[in-house]
Amino acid sequence: MKENLNPFAIAQSQLDEAAEVLQLDPDMHAFLREPMREFHFTIPVRMDDGTTQTFQGFRVQYNDARGPGKGGIRFHPDETIDTVRALAAWMTWKTAVSDIPLGGAKGGVICDPRQMSSDEVERLSRGYMRNIARHIGITKDIPAPDVNTNPRIMSWMLDEYETIIGRHEPGTITGKPLEMGGSAGRTAATAMGGLFTMREAAKLNGLNLEEATCAIQGFGNVGSFTHKLGQKQFGMKVIAISDEYGGIHNDNGLDYDDVLAHQRQTGKLMGYLGAENISNQELLEMKVDILIPAAIENQLTSKNADQIKAKIVAELANGPTTPEADNILNDKGVYIIPDFLCNAGGVIVSYFEMVQNGYQYYWEESMVHERLDRKIKTAFQAVNHMSQSKKVDTRVAAYLMAVNRVAEAVRLRGWV
Numbered sequence: 001m002k003e004n005l006n007p008f009a010i011a012q013s014q015l016d017e018a019a020e021v022l023q024l025d026p027d028m029h030a031f032l033r034e035p036m037r038e039f040h041f042t043i044p045v046r047m048d049d050g051t052t053q054t055f056q057g058f059r060v061q062y063n064d065a066r067g068p069g070k071g072g073i074r075f076h077p078d079e080t081i082d083t084v085r086a087l088a089a090w091m092t093w094k095t096a097v098s099d100i101p102l103g104g105a106k107g108g109v110i111c112d113p114r115q116m117s118s119d120e121v122e123r124l125s126r127g128y129m130r131n132i133a134r135h136i137g138i139t140k141d142i143p144a145p146d147v148n149t150n151p152r153i154m155s156w157m158l159d160e161y162e163t164i165i166g167r168h169e170p171g172t173i174t175g176k177p178l179e180m181g182g183s184a185g186r187t188a189a190t191a192m193g194g195l196f197t198m199r200e201a202a203k204l205n206g207l208n209l210e211e212a213t214c215a216i217q218g219f220g221n222v223g224s225f226t227h228k229l230g231q232k233q234f235g236m237k238v239i240a241i242s243d244e245y246g247g248i249h250n251d252n253g254l255d256y257d258d259v260l261a262h263q264r265q266t267g268k269l270m271g272y273l274g275a276e277n278i279s280n281q282e283l284l285e286m287k288v289d290i291l292i293p294a295a296i297e298n299q300l301t302s303k304n305a306d307q308i309k310a311k312i313v314a315e316l317a318n319g320p321t322t323p324e325a326d327n328i329l330n331d332k333g334v335y336i337i338p339d340f341l342c343n344a345g346g347v348i349v350s351y352f353e354m355v356q357n358g359y360q361y362y363w364e365e366s367m368v369h370e371r372l373d374r375k376i377k378t379a380f381q382a383v384n385h386m387s388q389s390k391k392v393d394t395r396v397a398a399y400l401m402a403v404n405r406v407a408e409a410v411r412l413r414g415w416v
């Protein structure tokens, strides 16, 4: 049978597996399988050449039983409503497993920002906000950046929102620049949180992080900060890294500053002197202690899972592993740090950003990191404990914790 790569079908099948272990009430299960609310809209954008192009936008509020929805906005040519649904579902489980008082949501626009000027991206971002402004806010749903969106875009969106509502409300969008009420440590938070979980997983698996080798797929926000902080603060040896064009490899390690300078100069990683060029497939199958998918969905599948040689897979990307690959990796004894635990650092610090916006008083970066460490370590240990006590793999364990928490809030509200 052909492997189903539809992200929402995958998210639903992961929930189904957890529901079975939990013996979840069938009515509750049916409710949690679907998003509570979806917005589909068109965004007409005046292009620089005077023509108007119409883009398709989405916002999915998957579940807000535990608090207002929370989730990024992605700009991508391959965006689909099912990708947004899956990402919104994973946000629901992510906020629940991290035990922060928020629900799950996600947004997206089908577009290719690399083919657009900065002015066109600004008009698109403001147009997106005009469509969703009435449906979001600090007590309803709080957007943030995701793939191909960044703090600059969050500033435009917040400005449009505040213009519409006629007052300041910085906590409505997180991942903002510091000057707009952003939190210290937010840009690096997803990578930092992931590295804290890798530190815990290394301890469990008898690995010394300071001597560990790793390969990172993706050199965007998450991948590049994981390279930087992994090397500089955790002493890890990054021996391979890639972007969408391909990757580079050197067993002696790849120096972050040098690689960044090359990437800034040429726009790519390949061609970096002092390393061999490799494909993304070769990177995934490399012999390393820790493999870190930090790019896009469906990278570890039934086709390559057998070839994975890493001891730990730290899923910083959302949905990088298909259920079939999951089974193969678990059978091989690979320790997986599941995505919605591994990459929860971003949403945890987004939550800290909202809290700081609420009382207009800002924390030092060291305090942000310390509180992030405490929060994500607690979640990691609880998932690991659940995995051992229930004799289930780490992904199912993370689902058991998250689904229990969301189902309890749904029950207390009397929805089901």
Ligand code: NAD
Residues within 6 Å of the ligand: 145, 146, 147, 148, 149, 190, 217, 218, 219, 220, 221, 222, 223, 242, 243, 244, 245, 280, 294, 295, 296, 297, 316, 317, 318, 319, 343, 344, 346, 347
């Ligand atoms: P980004 O746009 O900054 O970077 C994405 C990177 O992936 C780029 O280097 C790009 O070249 C690379 N890439 C794209 N397609 C690829 C392919 N087919 N093969 C290999 N590399 C490819 O995005 P990001 O914010 O770093 O997000 C990366 C992943 O992390 C996504 O799955 C995202 O949902 C997840 N995530 C991000 C955050 C966050 O705070 N930014 C939080 C949680 C999860």
